[in-house]
Amino acid sequence: MSTKEKNHAQEDVQKEQFAQNVENVHSETSGQEEVQGAETEEKIEAEESQEQTAEEKLEKELETVKKLVEDQKDKYLRLSAEFDNYRKRTLKEKAELIKNGGEKAISSILPVLDDLERALQNMQKAEDVKAIYDGVDLIYQKFLKSLSHEGLKKIEPVGESFDTDYHEAIALVPAPSEDQKGKVLDCVQTGYTLNDKVIRHAKVVVAQ
Structure with missing residues (x-):
């Protein structure tokens, strides 16, 4: 074999080796890309799963908050209605108390009024002034007693310090x-x- 033929043969061998190396590199690169692609897909799926879990958790928390708000709103409406009823009832009772608050006191002095009517009738016939005075004094004492039952007391100032x-x-x-x-x-x-x-x-007179 001539030198020229040998050179051609070596070139063919080198080309085959280069082609083989290129094929090997391509094969390795494809394998790595496949592995990386699979890892990327798994990572994406994991992230999507985490996002779904977070969304589910958020939805549950939102439902809990909505329920709590509804419960508080219901309690507020009930309390507001109860307070409004209480306010109306209190105003009504207060109005009735103002209107009829003196009923007890008036009822307690009606017997005194009866005594005064009888005293006036007797005065037209009586000639004894002392008897008239004693009768009026009795009515006065009875009147004071009736008022004292309602909490009324006389102030006795004479002899006291001003x-x-x-x-x-x-x-x-x-x-x-x-x-x-x-x-x-x-x-x-x-x-x-x-x-x-x-x-x-x-109303008093004071010594100085």
Whole structure:
């Protein structure tokens, strides 16, 4: 075989080896791409599965929140209705109390009114002034007793130290003695308390 033929033969061998190497590289590359493709698909599927799980969890939480909101809304509506009924009932009771609050007190003094009517009838016939006075005094004491049952009390100021919480000074006079300074000497108009609350101050004369 000539040198030229040998060279051609070597070139053919080299070409075959190059082609084989290229084929091997292509085969390896294809295998790696297939493996990478499979891994990518698995990764995508895993991500999609996680997303679905997160969405399901979010939907459950949303349903729970919606249910809670509905429950709270129902409770609020019930409470609002109950409060409105309570307010209306309270206003009605208050109006009735204002309208008829004096019924008990009026009922308690009706017997006194009856006594006054009888006293007036007897006064037309009576000639004994002392008897008339005693009768009126009895009616007065009965009237005070009836009012005391309702919590009314007289303020007894004479001889007491002047107190602006209970007394109203209408005059100042020189004290008869040193120990009477600042004390009440006389009561011009009786004061009253109702259940320990002053409803009318006693008008008094004070020593100074």
